[in-house]
Amino acid sequence: MNIKKIGLTALATSLVATSVSAGELTLSGSAMISYSEFSGTEAATVNLEKLGKSKVGMDQSIKASGSGEMDNGWTVSLTHYIESGGGGSDTSSISLGMGDLGTLSYTQDDAGGGVAGIDDLTPTAYEEAFDGPQGDDIAAMSSGNAFVYSNTFAGAAVSIMYSENLTGPDNQDDGSVGTDGASGGTSASIAVVYPVGDTGLTVYAGTGKEGQPTTNELDHDAIGIKYAFGPVTVGYQRNEQDDTAASSAVDLETTMFGVSFMVNDNLAISYGQNNTEKTGTTVDQELEAINVSYTMGGMTIAAYSAKGDNIANTPGKTSDKNEVRLSFAF
Numbered sequence: 001m002n003i004k005k006i007g008l009t010a011l012a013t014s015l016v017a018t019s020v021s022a023g024e025l026t027l028s029g030s031a032m033i034s035y036s037e038f039s040g041t042e043a044a045t046v047n048l049e050k051l052g053k054s055k056v057g058m059d060q061s062i063k064a065s066g067s068g069e070m071d072n073g074w075t076v077s078l079t080h081y082i083e084s085g086g087g088g089s090d091t092s093s094i095s096l097g098m099g100d101l102g103t104l105s106y107t108q109d110d111a112g113g114g115v116a117g118i119d120d121l122t123p124t125a126y127e128e129a130f131d132g133p134q135g136d137d138i139a140a141m142s143s144g145n146a147f148v149y150s151n152t153f154a155g156a157a158v159s160i161m162y163s164e165n166l167t168g169p170d171n172q173d174d175g176s177v178g179t180d181g182a183s184g185g186t187s188a189s190i191a192v193v194y195p196v197g198d199t200g201l202t203v204y205a206g207t208g209k210e211g212q213p214t215t216n217e218l219d220h221d222a223i224g225i226k227y228a229f230g231p232v233t234v235g236y237q238r239n240e241q242d243d244t245a246a247s248s249a250v251d252l253e254t255t256m257f258g259v260s261f262m263v264n265d266n267l268a269i270s271y272g273q274n275n276t277e278k279t280g281t282t283v284d285q286e287l288e289a290i291n292v293s294y295t296m297g298g299m300t301i302a303a304y305s306a307k308g309d310n311i312a313n314t315p316g317k318t319s320d321k322n323e324v325r326l327s328f329a330f
Contacts, residue, residue, distance in 0.1 A: 025066035032059045032327040040133075040318035042311055060084055074098050102151030113148030114161030114189030115141040115206035115220045121193075122235035122258030123226060125268035126291035126302040129256070132321030133287055133308030138276050139239035139252035141189060141210050141220040142166050156194040163187045166210065185211020189220060200228040216245035224256075231262040243279075251279040267294050281313035298329040 034057050060083075067077035075097035082090055095105035105111075119140035120128045130138050144166035150159045166187045189208020196203065203225050210218040224237030237256040243249035253276065260270035273288035286309045293302035303324045311317035 025064060027062060027064055028330065029062040030060065030327055030329045032325055033057070034059075034323055034325040036321065036323040039320045040308070040311075042133075042308075042317055042319040102149055105148050105150075106146070107148065108145050110143050111146035111148050111161055111163070112143050113146060113150070113159045114191050115208045115222055116143040116161060116189065117159050118191045118193065118204055118206050118222055118224070119239070120237065120256055120274070121204060121224055121226065122237055122256045122272055123233040123260035123270060124258055124272050124289075124291055125260050125270035125293045126304050127289065127306075129258075129272040129274050129287045129289040129306060132289065132304065132306030132323065133311060133319035138274060139220070139241040139254040140222075141208060141218070141241075142187075146187070155197075156192050158190070158192050160190045161188065161208070185213070185217060187211045191222070202226045202228075214245070216243060216249075218243055232259065234259045249279060253277045266296060268292070276313065278313040283310045283313055283315050285310050285313050300327050300329075301325070302327075 035055055036057065037055060062082045063079065064082070065077065065079045067075055069075050075095075077095045077097065078093070079095075080090070080092045091107065091109045093105050093107035093111075095103055097103050107113075120130070120138075122128075144163060146161050146163035146166060148159060148161050150157070152158070164186055187208070187210045189206060189210075191204065191206030193202065193204040195201070205221075205223040207221050208219075210220060212218065219240075219242040221240045222237065224235060226233060226235040235256075235258045239252075239254045239256070241252040243251055254274050256272070256274040258270060258272035260268060262268050268291075270291045271289070272291070273286070275287075276285040278285070287306065289304050289306040291302065291304040293300060301324070304322070306321045308319040309317075311319050
């Protein structure tokens with residue numbers, strides 16, 4: 001009889017008993033085809049016809065997710081997005097669900113927690129007003145590699161984000177280093193979203209600091225309100241970015257407004273706009289968009305027309321975009 005083998009087998013069995021139980025890995029995804037047109041003085045950089053490129057584009061993504069449960073009832077989950085087309089990039093996250101203690105996760109590339117998670121919560125049927133025009137410089141905190149803690153207290157959803165380097169390299173367990181961008185600094189923020197009972201009113205706010213490659217940092221604040229009554233939802237939000245640099249500081253202040261209308265369970269339309277003030281400029285960047293979307297099962301057809309004036313707070317610079325998109329979820 002091999003006593004050593006029996007002992008090792010017993011030890012392995014004990015370790016398995018205290019680890020995460022076997023879970024399932026599921027796959028889901030989406031596919032999209034779109035037709036886009038650009039115009040305005042800034043259209044030269046994206047004029048598809050002059051660049052000899054098709055105005056028809058395609059994008060697709062696959063989401064792999066899995067989870068398992070620990071002996072103490074906590075859960076561990078992994079999500080990985082594989083995207084291609086449209087400048088998409090892969091994103092991975094691992095989360096620890098701790099029951100009433102909340103959820104702690106780490107995400108590579110796009111954490112979207114804290115103030116970054118409430119960059120624009122004004123209602124829309126499809127895309128934000130800043131999505132289409134070129135030079136969409138608004139006062140919103142960057143997202144990237146970060147830890148995010150989330151929980152709910154007395155009905156309020158709280159999100160806290162911390163990163164030692166939002167845009168720094170990805171260090172791999174094999175010692176290799178990725179290239180996700182220039183070195184930054186420590187970033188931290190918190191955001192709270194509170195639905196006020198069954199009144200249809202939601203208020204939210206956040207604050208934080210975003211580290212920069214140099215010694216300065218960007219202070220971010222955001223506050224907003226949404227109100228839903230029947231098929232109509234209206235919202236207003238203000239974001240501020242204060243640069244702590246001793247010289248050449250660039251402060252931004254963006255005000256946003258949106259209204260959406262559910263025609264029926266499938267059809268929605270919306271209008272949104274945002275204006276951005278910038279230090280040292282005489283005009284505001286003005287963006288606005290009209291959206292419409294129709295959903296039937298896993299298929300969605302959407303269209304928007306976005307218009308931008310004084311792009312990057314420069315008088316006379318314009319950028320407009322019109323798009324129709326057909327997408328499928330599977």
